[in-house]
Amino acid sequence: EIPYEIGNLHNLEWMAFSFNKLVGVVPTAIFNVSTLKSLYLHNVRLPNLEELLLWGNNFSGTIPSFIFNASKLFTLGLEENSFSGFIPNTFGSLRNLEWLSLNDNYLTSSTPKLSFLSSLSNCKYLEYFGFYNNPLGGILPRAIGNLSQSMEDFQMHNCNISGSIPEEISNLTNLIAIYLGRNKLNGSIPIALGKLKKLQLLSLEDNQLEGSIPDNLCGLAALFQLDLGGNKLCGFIPACSGNLTNLRKLYLGSNQLTSIPSTLWNLKDILHLNLSSNSFTGPLPLKIGNFNVLIQLDLSMNNFSGVIPTKIGGLKDLQYLFLEYNRLQGSIPNSIGDLISLKSLNLSNNNLSGTIPISLEKLLDLKEINVSFNNLEGEIPREGPFRNFSAESFKGNELLCGMPNLQVLSCRTNHTSGKNDLLIGIVLPLSTIFMMVVVLLILKYRKGGKSQLNDANMSSVANQKRFTYLELFQATNGFSENNLIGRGGFGSVYKARIHDGMEAAVKVFDLQYRGAFKSFDIECDMMK
Known part of the structure; x- marks a missing residue:
């Protein structure tokens, strides 16, 4: 065995164990030698090694071949390093392997059909396969269905994989989680996925999947999270999706979906719901209040209309x-x-x-x-x-x-709210932002006196001159006291300078007084 005390060599830079008959566990103290630059373990035989965890370092080069001599190995963690090159087809020699984690490296495949997956079919106890965040490329082979029947967690997201999802993946009936998001997968979502009755998480986001969402997914009674966002899915969300009572996270954003079933709003225990960037129309349903424990709701970038429900x-x-x-x-x-x-x-x-x-x-x-x-x-x-x-x-x-x-x-600080004020003129419904006002009292001021407007001119101005509330607000300096001409029994009159230089008087009625409406009608009649 390699002695543990070797870790006391604090100035060690180069160490090689090639072509020996070493047995036992590699001392962890070796990896604490901060000065170590090169470590050679070529042809090392570790027949009793059961766990090898090298994750979270900066190891580079290809995956060391000595690993495949550890026939009793059941846990191998090489993630979060800088390993590169082809993935060896010799993983099949690790027949006791239960946990294989290679994610966050720079690994690729020697063939477009990812031949290393076929070699893993010999690992009959493999439960976890983590390969995400590698520049893999290639397509998923049908041989994926020959992987271990013990497989529970399959992670190959962000691996630049293209092609369709093989239906044979449904052979892995013990799968709990599938991560295939952020690839270039195309075609439709396989109907056969509905056979995976233990599936709790299905992540296929940010691919190029097309067609409709299969009704068969409604048979996944244990489903906790469904992420199909960022694809080209179209049509309806299946009405049976309301039967997924264990669903807590549903992400369908950035697709081309057009209809939401009323049953969806019955998922009262859902935590995250994202339906953004689709083509949904119509009002927001009152049943939106059914989501008792909802944490995040994203309905943005659709064509929803009507009011926001008070519920x-x-x-x-x-x-x-x-x-x-x-x-x-x-x-x-x-x-x-x-x-x-x-x-x-x-x-x-x-x-x-x-x-x-x-x-x-x-x-x-x-x-x-x-x-x-x-x-x-x-x-x-x-x-x-x-x-x-x-x-x-x-x-x-x-x-x-x-x-x-x-x-x-x-x-404004010197007037009541718009509920109690009325500008003389034609007022569009209060729900619109631009209150168009026909100014009825036009008082032109010139140097040396005032000029009177005859009825014809007044009628012409009333018919043609229309102003927004903002224009009048600005023309009167915010209905400033400095622009106040006078106050009457039912309101106040302000001097206004319109943007074209015209000066006008604008009267604001105070609707708190019962006679304001009647006074408004009388003055309108007088201006005709």
């Missing part, structure tokens, strides 16, 4: 809510302020209107918010998490006001 406020464990790039309308529900665990909220690029609910100030864990490019108005909340947000969170909402650092309008 979404019942998702007390929700930490991440992404609804951006849809066609959602109406106001932001006050109930979002009940999402006490929320860390990130993105509602940007929709058609949302109204104010940002003050209830969001209660979300003390909220680190990110984005409500940009909507039709929001009113004052941006200032307390709680809003103390830390920047202008990027609110841009593209021309009627928002707030602190100067947010790069929005300054808020």
Whole structure:
């Protein structure tokens, strides 16, 4: 045996054990000699070696051949090194192997059909095969179905593998997890995967898979995580997916799916749901409130319309809510302020209107918010998490006001909210961001006096001149006291300078007074 004391040679740089009859365990102390530059173990025979773990170093070169002389080896960990070259076809000589980890190296195959997989068919006890993050290339051979019937965990993601997924993989009936994501796999998802009744995790994300999601996957009753995102899948999400009661993580984003079954919203124990970047339409269902323990919900970049259901406020464990790039309308529900665990909220690029609910100030864990490019108005909340947000969170909402650092309008302080004010003119529904106003009282000022407008001119102006609320807000310097001409029983009149140099008087009615509407009608009649 190699003596343990060899680790005391603190200045050792070169050590070779080639062509000997050494037995026993390689002392771990050898690998603590920090000065060691070269270690040769060629033709070493380790007939009693059962475990060899060299992971997490910077070993380079090819996989040492002496390893294949350790006939009793059942655990081999070479991951997270810099091994390169072809994967030997001699792994089959390690017939007792149960755990093989080669991930995070620079290994390749000597043949496009990954012949080393065929040699592993001799390892009848192999339960774990980790080969991910290697520049492998090639295609998965049908011989994959000849691997150990004991195989539980098969990991070959990010290996540059192309071709289709062989149906023979369904022969491995004890599989619990399949990781084949981030490759170049094409074709359809094999129906035969439905035979893997023990499967708990199926990861096929970021490939080029096409066709529909097979109904057969609904037979995987033990399935905990299904990741099919980043493919070219189309059509419906199977209605039977609502039967996967053990499902906790469902990732279907970045496909071409068009329909969500109502049964999907019955998965009350799901933790992560990502349906982003598809072609889903219609309103968000009220059943969204069924997700009692949901942590992350991503429905962004679809064509959802209608309002955000108030029941979404019942998702007390929700930490991440992404609804951006849809066609959602109406106001932001006050109930979002009940999402006490929320860390990130993105509602940007929709058609949302109204104010940002003050209830969001209660979300003390909220680190990110984005409500940009909507039709929001009113004052941006200032307390709680809003103390830390920047202008990027609110841009593209021309009627928002707030602190100067947010790069929005300054808020009015001398008038009640828009619910109690009425600009004389034709007002579109309050849910729209641009309130077009026909200015009825035009008072032109010139040096030396005023010029009167006759009825014909007034009618022409009323028919042609239309202004947005923002234009009038700016023209009156934010309805400043300095622009105030006078106050009456039902409102105030402000001097406005329009962008083309025209001066006008704009009257704002105070709807708190019962006669305001009647006064508005009378003055409109007078202007006809």
